Each structure stands twice: as C-alpha cells, then as structure tokens.
C-alpha cells in the first residue's frame with residue numbers, strides 16, 4: 001500500500017480526470033475510468049446508474065467520502081479548451097478541475113493511502129453524478145449505500161470546514177391585472193405596477209428579518225427575474241417574476257414562504273420549489289473535531305451554496321474540499337496544485353483520526 005502520494009501523482013490524476021467530458025447526465029466515461037482505477041488497485045466496486053461506491057475494510061465504524069463527478073457545461077466565455085488541462089503558474093486549468101476535480105482526486109487517494117485497522121473500521125468512497133442538476137446522484141444513491149457514521153462531502157471550500165449550509169427555495173410569482181388598449185390605461189389594471197409594489201414589499205421583508213444564526217447569518221430574499229407585458233400598446237394583464245430565497249434554521253423555508261404569501265397584496269405563488277432545507281451540524285461532533293485536528297489552519301465556516309451534504313440526514317457530516325468556490329462554474333476554471341495536495345492530506349488525516357477509536 002502507498003503511504004503518501006506525491007504532488008506529481010495527484011496532479012497527473014487530476015489532469016487525466018479533466019480530460020474526460022463529464023457534464024451532468026454524461027458522466028459514463030468518468031464512471032468507467034473510476035471503475036478501472038478501483039479494479040487496478042484491487043478494490044471492490046458497487047455500481048448503480050452513474051454512481052459508484054468502493055471501500056476498504058470490514059469494520060463496524062464507517063466513514064464515507066462523497067463528491068460529485070459531474071460538471072456544469074462550459075460557458076461561452078472560456079478562452080481555453082475546457083477538456084485539455086493546462087498547467088501554468090502552479091495551477092491546473094480545466095472544466096471541473098476545481099469543482100470538484102480536486103475533491104475527487106483527494107478523496108480517492110486518501111482512500112488508497114489512509115492507515116487504519118481494516119478489521120475494526122471501514123472507509124468508503126462514493127463518486128456520484130448529477131450534483132449540478134436535480135437527478136440520479138447522491139440523493140438517490142445514499143439509500144443504496146450501507147449505513148455510515150459520518151460523511152465528508154467534497155466541494156471547494158478552500159479547505160475550510162463547512163458545518164452548515166442555508167436552505168434554498170424558488171418561488172414563481174404571478175401578478176394578475178386586467179389588459180386594455182395602451183391608449184386607455186384607465187380601462188385596465190396594469191399588472192406591472194401591481195407587481196412592482198409587491199416586489200418592493202419583498203425588499204422590505206428582506207431588510208427587516210430580525211432572525212440571525214451564528215454560523216449561517218441571515219435569511220435572504222432576492223427578486224431575480226421579472227417578466228411582464230406583450231406589446232408597447234397593451235396594458236399588461238399578467239406579470240411573472242421569481243424570488244430566490246436562502247434560509248437559516250431560525251427562519252426556514254416554510255416560515256419564510258408563509259411570510260411572503262401573507263405580505264403579497266396583488267400576487268400569488270404559482271410554482272414553489274424548496275428542495276434543499278437548512279443543514280447544520282454541531283462543532284462538537286466527532287468528525288468535525290477530527291477535521292479541526294487534521295486541518296489546524298482551517299476555520300469552521302458555513303458553505304455558501306447548497307450541496308449533496310443535504311441528503312445525509314442522519315449521520316455526522318461536514319463539507320470540505322480544495323479549491324475556491326468562486327472558481328466553480330467560472331470560465332477558465334482553475335485550482336492551485338498546492339490546494340489539491342492540501343485537500344488530499346486533510347481527507348487522509350480526517351479518515352485516520354475518525355477510524356482510530
């Protein structure tokens with residue numbers, strides 16, 4: 001067994017992975033790559049859809065390392081070839097190098113090299129699909145994985161220790177007025193004026209929420225899309241707009257949506273999507289203490305986004321990974337090579353501590 005992987009070995013693996021197209025829904029080649037790697041190292045493989053699980057050990061106490069294989073599509077602003085990784089200035093450029101290539105490479109090599117008693121403990125690694133879209137990934141596969149005591153979710157956090165993420169909802173709003181000819185506005189009811197009033201009410205609501213969380217901050221609301229009107233000379237009878245909400249335990253999805261509905265004078269919720277609730281763990285949990293010991297320079301933070309950690313409802317958990325969250329989904333995405341090494345060492349350190357007593 002390898003004791004410790006070197007930077008060149010880790011970066012070679014990251015480049016090999018970055019050459020594989022793995023946009024959500026098209027992770028098949030990446031799945032095959034991991035299957036070959038697992039087999040090459042004599043590891044077992046459980047395969048379901050575009051999800052994989054492998055493990056070492058047969059002990060009762062189990063740690064799961066999970067991150068996603070898929071990437072978003074390359075946006076139009078890319079100046080480099082997204083699938084031809086370039087190494088420059090200590091960085092690796094390529095689509096998914098940061099989100100979540102560094103996590104994939106770090107977790108896989110941690111699985112290969114962590115030292116623990118395989119009769120007493122089990123270390124599992126699950127590269128899963130569809131994180132960037134709702135679908136067939138960890139949210140389904142988690143029910144096919146044997147029980148685990150803790151899960152480390154890999155997302156770029158600059159190796160900080162994420163113990164919470166805000167909930168998220170989206171409301172499609174409809175404001176109804178009455179259409180009329182543009183030359184006789186008094187015969188109609190302008191839905192844009194009505195929507196504008198309700199939209200400013202949303203701004204007021206957002207500004208006046210008193211609830212705060214020590215880690216997650218505040219519940220926030222933002223109107224992010226506004227559509228109304230069909231022609232220059234028609235008083236618009238209908239307007240549609242969208243609210244993006246991010247929530248904390250003290251003011252969760254359900255309560256926030258109820259407050260919005262109560263405050264609306266002219267508009268109603270047409271479609272409600274609230275897939276992700278608030279996720280928060282105690283800094284006293286064993287796995288988080290192991291992470292603090294393995295990464296003494298890392299801070300405990302809230303993850304600024306939503307992740308597959310949400311689907312881990314029962315076990316201990318945290319979100320941690322090499323790379324910067326602002327590089328995720330960015331054109332000419334990159335990750336620092338030194339971050340990849342750091343992430344790998346932290347994953348290995350968490351595993352060796354958690355699987356020692």
Ligand SMILES: [Zn+2]
Nearest residue numbers: 099100131155
């Ligand atoms: Zn990600």
